[in-house]
Amino acid sequence: MKKNKGPARRSFSEGGFTLVELLVVVAIIALVATFAAVAVNSARSKQRDATRLANVRLIQSALEDSFNETNTYPNGDLLPLGDASQSICLGSSGFSADCSAEDSVFLRVVSETYEDGLEGIVSCGEPARRAFCYSVQDEGDSYVIYFELENAFTPVGLQAGVNCATPDGMEAGTCAD
Numbered sequence: 001m002k003k004n005k006g007p008a009r010r011s012f013s014e015g016g017f018t019l020v021e022l023l024v025v026v027a028i029i030a031l032v033a034t035f036a037a038v039a040v041n042s043a044r045s046k047q048r049d050a051t052r053l054a055n056v057r058l059i060q061s062a063l064e065d066s067f068n069e070t071n072t073y074p075n076g077d078l079l080p081l082g083d084a085s086q087s088i089c090l091g092s093s094g095f096s097a098d099c100s101a102e103d104s105v106f107l108r109v110v111s112e113t114y115e116d117g118l119e120g121i122v123s124c125g126e127p128a129r130r131a132f133c134y135s136v137q138d139e140g141d142s143y144v145i146y147f148e149l150e151n152a153f154t155p156v157g158l159q160a161g162v163n164c165a166t167p168d169g170m171e172a173g174t175c176a177d
Helices: 019-070
Strands: 079-081 089-091 094-096 105-107 132-137 142-149 161-166 169-172
Touching: 019 089, 019 105, 019 132, 019 142, 019 161
Parallel strands: none
Antiparallel strands: 079 132, 089 094, 089 105, 132 142, 142 161, 161 169
């Protein structure tokens, strides 16, 4: 006769998993999925900021080309860049809705800002909207572009929120006039 020394163990041939084993697996999968979602959202946010910075640099380069040809920066006072009705392109006469009659075109398509993820701190135009906001200063000898970022870029000194670009470069916060 066989002695029973405790609870019976199931053999491998019975198959299946216990409820506890299934719950542990589901919890681990949920935890991994949560971490993956957070990482993807963070990467998307940083990519949107990198695109915003690239667009501002492209606009700055076109503004310098314009200045080299005309000896002045284009007129504008808190002009929303990339607005189809007033600043979709940059030609020899400045920002306009259509550059087809321009002698020189410095930027055929002025990029507008990606609004996803922004808090709306930087807005301009009528009606007010989130945008790269351009203003000429010092009677055409300088300019400022206000723009918003979702994340700080500490290696280049930019912060989450309002930043500005001038002929001298980019800096965190609002530029001194």
